[in-house]
Amino acid sequence: MPEWLTTDYSGRERIQGGIVDIGVFEGVVLSPELFSPANDAGFEADQNSVVLEWGWSGTQPDGVESYTLEYRINEDDPVSVEDPGSFSYTLTGLNPNSVVQWRVAGVDASGNQSWSQTFYFWISRGHPLYVTPNGTGNGSSWNDAMNLQSALDEARRGDAIWVAAGTYYPTNTSERYSRFKLKEQVKLFGGFAGGESTLAERNWSLNETILSGNIGDKESKTDNSELVVEAIGTSANPLTEETVLDGFIIEDGYGNQTSGIFMEDASIIVRNVWIRDNYSSTAGGAVRSSYGSNPKFGNVLFTNNISMDNGGRFIYPELPNFIIVHGLGIMHDGRGLLLWEMLPLLIQFPGIIIRVLIVMISPIR
Numbered sequence: 001m002p003e004w005l006t007t008d009y010s011g012r013e014r015i016q017g018g019i020v021d022i023g024v025f026e027g028v029v030l031s032p033e034l035f036s037p038a039n040d041a042g043f044e045a046d047q048n049s050v051v052l053e054w055g056w057s058g059t060q061p062d063g064v065e066s067y068t069l070e071y072r073i074n075e076d077d078p079v080s081v082e083d084p085g086s087f088s089y090t091l092t093g094l095n096p097n098s099v100v101q102w103r104v105a106g107v108d109a110s111g112n113q114s115w116s117q118t119f120y121f122w123i124s125r126g127h128p129l130y131v132t133p134n135g136t137g138n139g140s141s142w143n144d145a146m147n148l149q150s151a152l153d154e155a156r157r158g159d160a161i162w163v164a165a166g167t168y169y170p171t172n173t174s175e176r177y178s179r180f181k182l183k184e185q186v187k188l189f190g191g192f193a194g195g196e197s198t199l200a201e202r203n204w205s206l207n208e209t210i211l212s213g214n215i216g217d218k219e220s221k222t223d224n225s226e227l228v229v230e231a232i233g234t235s236a237n238p239l240t241e242e243t244v245l246d247g248f249i250i251e252d253g254y255g256n257q258t259s260g261i262f263m264e265d266a267s268i269i270v271r272n273v274w275i276r277d278n279y280s281s282t283a284g285g286a287v288r289s290s291y292g293s294n295p296k297f298g299n300v301l302f303t304n305n306i307s308m309d310n311g312g313r314f315i316y317p318e319l320p321n322f323i324i325v326h327g328l329g330i331m332h333d334g335r336g337l338l339l340w341e342m343l344p345l346l347i348q349f350p351g352i353i354i355r356v357l358i359v360m361i362s363p364i365r
C-alpha cells in the first residue's frame, strides 16, 4: 500500500486487525449504538441523574478496546469521559431546563475513536413560561411575566407557555414578515386571567387572548403581517402533536398565501381556537396544511376569512370538532379554507359537523 493511502479520510489507520476495508472510512463498524434514553426523550424537572446506555445489536467487534463518552449540557463546552465503562454511565448533577447531547465512541488499540450518532434528551423547566402583553420579566411567574416573542425564543422542548388575556402582535415594527413561530414540543396556552396556578383554572373563552397580525396602522389591514402563526418543521424533524396551540384568537393576517396559520412538516394540535378576519390574495385565507403535515384541529371556529383564490388547504387532518361560519372564497369554493381533500370525510361523517355546531358555539361566544 502506498504511504499516501495508509490512512482513511478521517486519518484512521487503513490496516486494522490485518484488514483493509478500502472504503472512505476504515472500521466504521466500531461505532456503538446508543440504546437509552431514546433520542429526544424528556424527563421531569426533578430528574437529576440519567443512566446512559449503549452497546451492540450483535456481538461486540473484536477491534473495540474501550469507549469514550462525550456529552454536552446546553451551550456548555462538551465533556469527554475516557473509558466510562462498558455499556452504561450515570450522568449526575443535572438541573431543570437542560438539554443534553451525548454520543459514544468505540476506541481501538491505536486509540482511534469511532463515534456513534448523537442523541439528546431534555430535563423540563419545571414551570411554564408566563406571558403578559407588557411583560418584561424572565417568565418564571405571573409577577415576573415576559412578552410572547421572548417566551417563544426562550422555550425549549417540553416547555409550556401560559399567555394572559390581551392582544399580541408579532412585532412592534412594520415588518410584515414577522409572525409567531411555533416550536417542536412547546405547548402554547392562551386564555389566562393572569393569576392561575393550574391549566384547569383558565377560562379561554372569557379571557380572550388574541394573536393579531394588525401591525402598523391599526386602521389599515393592508400593512398587516402576511402570516400570523407559522408551524414549520423539516421532513427529518417535523413538528408533532407535542406542539400545541390552545386557547387563542388568530386574526388580521393579510397576505398573499395563507395569513392565519401555515403548517409544513407540522402535525400539530390546534384546539379552542377562533380564526377570524384573515385575508389572502391567493390560496389559503385562514389555514394551510402543506406537505408533511397531518394536524389535528379540535373545537376550532373559522369566521370571516377571505381568500381570493383557494381558501386554504387541509390534507387529511383529523377534525373532531370543527366549524366554519361565514367563510368567503371568491374564485373557488374556498370559504377561508379549502376542503377538497376533506370532502369524503365530511360526507362519510356528516353527523360530526352538525353535533359540533350545536355543542361548540356556545363556549366560544
Ligand SMILES: [Ca+2]
Binding pocket: 213, 214, 215, 216, 217, 218, 219, 220, 221, 222, 223, 224
Ligand atoms: Ca395594520
